[in-house]
Amino acid sequence: MTFLEHLTPSDETGMIRDAADKWAAGISDADVRRSGGFAPGRWSEMAAMGWHGLLADPDHGGLGLGPDALSLLCQAIGRARLPEPFVASSVVCVGTLTALGQDVTALVDGSAIAAPAGFGLPCDGGPSGVTATAGAEGHNLSDMIDICESGPDTSEFLVATAGGDGLFRLPRSTPGLTITHYGAIDGRNLARLSFDGPVPADALIATGDAARAAIRRGTTLAVSALAADATGTIEKATELTTAYLDERSQFGKPLAAFQSLRHMVADLLVELEASRSMAELAAFAASDDGDPKHLHDRVRARICRAAQSVGQNAIQLHGGMGMTDEMAIGHYFRRLIFLQAMMGQEAGALRDRATTLARDIEMQREVAQ
Amino acid sequence: MPEVRDHDHGAPAEERDHIDLLLDDDLRAFRRDVRAFLRGAVPEETRNRIDRGYAATKSEIADFLAKLSARGWTAPAWPVEYGGTGWTQLQRMVFSSELARNAVPGIPPFGVSMIGPVLYTFGTQAQKDTYLPGILSGKDFWCQGFSEPGSGSDLASLRTRAEDRGDHYLLNGQKIWTSKAHYADRIFLLARTDEAPRKQGGISMFVLDMDTPGITVKPIIAIDMNHSLNEVFFEDVKVPVDGLVGERGKGWNYAKFLLGNERTGITNVGRCRRQVERLKRLARADLTPGVDLSKDGAFLRDLARVEADLTALEITEIRILSQGKNGPSAMTGPSVLKLASAQIQQTLAELIVSTLGLYAAGRGAGFVDAFDDIGDLPSDFVDGALNEYLFGRSVSIYGGTNQIQRDILARSALETRP
Structure with a gap:
């Protein structure tokens, strides 16, 4: 597939987008506020539309679609700022497990929810390093994972060991697994996991290259989904801001009549278009099994900056009202902060890219000599 | 002076051409053809000079246009019936990207991108017959008479007047910032023909020959200390009636049409990618003894950031x-x-200058002659970068300043009118 073909959605993908837009548009700000970190009803509705199985094979009840459709769906989720762990469970875990041929039926039908730990979210893996040592009755896991997108409804965990050479699939009830719940900045559920002791032998579902490839697939899908989610969030934040400027008056005229504010709006639009472009690139680059790191590092960096800039300026343009919990804009701002953390922040993405660039320059130096 | 290496020599394939990802096999083959043609059509010495940041001379441009024209590639975007290539949008993008990447002389926009499309869209048959062939062959150089001393961003306030005298219009007034007027054969311009309630009304567009009596061109030396800009004075210049483009009083519409084309044409993605390569080249040039930029986190971070911006721009353009x-x-x-x-x-030009360190203080032929090389770079590599940096300040000014662009964008997103 060429990029141009990618830009023209297939009928199937277009249907996903239309359905997602329609569904998300029916969810009000009040609905989202009421539901806290997780609304079982919404999760079931998503299951009924087949979205948890978007990436899964038809054998496991999935739709067998790819990152294109995923991207459109995640944009709708971002626009509605839904707190459910869709990216965690239905993208990263279903994507990783599908790459390994594992059964994902329960995840697809919505009766189970999985959380990736030590990979995928945040998409640079985060600071945790779980170690596994072989024991008499399986592996002994130890150490902590500080951030895992999971709540009381999470039924299983997909745990990567440090270095990515092992992948464990652990039910919530696994002995020695301690889950400490805490809240995310944007209202969703997070947890800190600690491992201490042996896990059953069949919990280890992949090792070595197979594990690394599956983890890479999950991470690639995560970048694409996060880029799309952030783009939808940025789009909605921009709309809320322009509507507010048209509506609110000071000095006898709408705020939108003041040129200094109009020019800030123009910059929001430039950032929004950069995000949309990067979300398209992220999805396209994820559409085969290759490693799109050289593009995805740029996607993360550029979208994080857009998220930061649009979030901050949207608050500024809302003035004092932007500082209140009452206005929706602050909730979008906080979602953008969460998404930047999951993408490893602009600084982290630039650091990753800079490492590659340094290597290129070094290679060119050797060739030139 | 040491031999200059190919600017993208040694880069890994995916880095050199990450846009490859966007192309299918046919487009890649097309690009190879274009690249081979361009490298054959323009002497290496010319490409090296342009790559380092110097403007092509008129004769270099003319030579290149003659070869392009022989191949039928001067105006790819034009409809086939007027001499276009019939390429797809993506082929055209690949083509213009290759023009920039291979540092061949730029195709002057005034004929091909600006007045040409206006003429084949709004012009008379006689105008098409008279002017389009000279644009396609590269024989005629054009310039653009829009801005005036009192009318820059507020272009519609222009005061150059074209008075209807029956068999001709009598043109009086002054234009400014007229690029290449000193060697242009023809000019297209805006002048007021009628009084109208709105200042945008009553403006008409004309085409005429630069050797028409009454036209005087005076150079403006720019901050890069080069001559590409001019003032153009019109004193009782007789413009034949068939020099009027389209309908009288509709010049503003044609100008908007033309400037819209201009803005799409000035993303300069290919040139930016060349600048990224130049930065990488500078990073390993040992310009400042004891400083290894490939290990300088701040430099690498700046480079990574602008590269990400550029990738987003490329996708937006597509x-x-x-x-x-x-x-x-x-x-x-x-x-x-x-x-x-x-x-x-x-940002790219600024980054390049910042890597030049103390050598950013020198400039011009004397500076170039004073050094064989600086680090392991020829001294004109440094001088050319400064050349580009200086004139590059104009990219946020010409074709509608950044502030005018923000006005346009805000109007699209807000209900309220200022």
Whole structure:
């Protein structure tokens, strides 16, 4: 597939987008506020539309679609700022497990929810390093994972060991697994996991290259989904801001009549278009099994900056009202902060890219000599 | 002076051409053809000079246009019936990207991108017959008479007057910032023909020959200390009636049509990618003894950031060109591109100058002659970078300043009118 073909959605993908837009548009700000970190009803509705199985094979009840459709769906989720762990469970875990041929039926039908730990979210893996040592009755896991997108409804965990050479699939009830719940900045559920002791032998579902490839697939899908989610969030934040400027008056005229504010709006639009472009690139680059790191590092960096800039300026343009919990804009701002953390922040993405660039320059130096 | 290496020599394939990802096999083959043709058509010495940041001379441009024209490639975007190539949007993008990447002389926009499309869209048959062949062959150089001393961003306030004298219009007034007027054969311009309630009304567009009696060209030396800009004075210049383009009083509409084309054409993505390569080249040039930029976190971070910006710009351009449902609208697209592109071009030039260290203090032929090389770079590599930096300040000014572009964008997103 060429990029141009990618830009023209297939009928199937277009249907996903239309359905997602329609569904998300029916969810009000009040609905989202009421539901806290997780609304079982919404999760079931998503299951009924087949979205948890978007990436899964038809054998496991999935739709067998790819990152294109995923991207459109995640944009709708971002626009509605839904707190459910869709990216965690239905993208990263279903994507990783599908790459390994594992059964994902329960995840697809919505009766189970999985959380990736030590990979995928945040998409640079985060600071945790779980170690596994072989024991008499399986592996002994130890150490902590500080951030895992999971709540009381999470039924299983997909745990990567440090270095990515092992992948464990652990039910919530696994002995020695301690889950400490805490809240995310944007209202969703997070947890800190600690491992201490042996896990059953069949919990280890992949090792070595197979594990690394599956983890890479999950991470690639995560970048694409996060880029799309952030783009939808940025789009909605921009709309809320322009509507507010048209509506609110000071000095006898709408705020939108003041040129200094109009020019800030123009910059929001430039950032929004950069995000949309990067979300398209992220999805396209994820559409085969290759490693799109050289593009995805740029996607993360550029979208994080857009998220930061649009979030901050949207608050500024809302003035004092932007500082209140009452206005929706602050909730979008906080979602953008969460998404930047999951993408490893602009600084982290630039650091990753800079490492590659340094290597290129070094290679060119050797060739030139 | 040491031999200059190919600017992208040694880069890994994916880095050199990450846009490859966007191309299918046919387009890659097409690009190879274009690249081979361009490298054959323009002497290496010319390409090296342009690559280092110096403007092509008139004769270099003319030589190149003659070869392009023989191949039928001067105006790819034109409809086939007027001499276009019939290429797809993506082929055209690949072509213009290759022009920039291979550092061949730029195709002057005034004929091919600006007045040409106006003439084949709004002009008379006689105008098409008279002017289009000279544009396609590269024989005629054009210039643009829009801005005036009192009318820059507020272009519609222009005061140059064309008085209807029956068999001709009598033209009086002055234009400014007229690029290349000193060697142009023809000019297209805006002049007021009628009084109208709105200042945009009553403006008409004309085409005429630069050797018409009554036209005087005076040079403006720019901050790069070069001559490319001019003032053009019109004193009782007789413009034949068939020099009027389209309908009298509709000049403003044609100008907007033309400037929209200009904004899409000035993303300069290919040149920006060349600048990224130049930065990498500078990073291993040991310009400042004891400083290894490939290990300088701040430098690498700046480079990574602008590279990410550039990637986003490339995709935005493709989204606009593909005219997909998800692309920016025809109204906002050009302004988004122009703002993003100006920012990237200027950031790149600024980064390059900052890597020059103390050598950014020198400038000109004497400076170039005083050194064999600096670090392991020829001294004109440094001088050319300064040349580009200086004139590059204009990218956020010409074709509608950044502030005008922001006005346009805000109008698209807000109900309220200022």
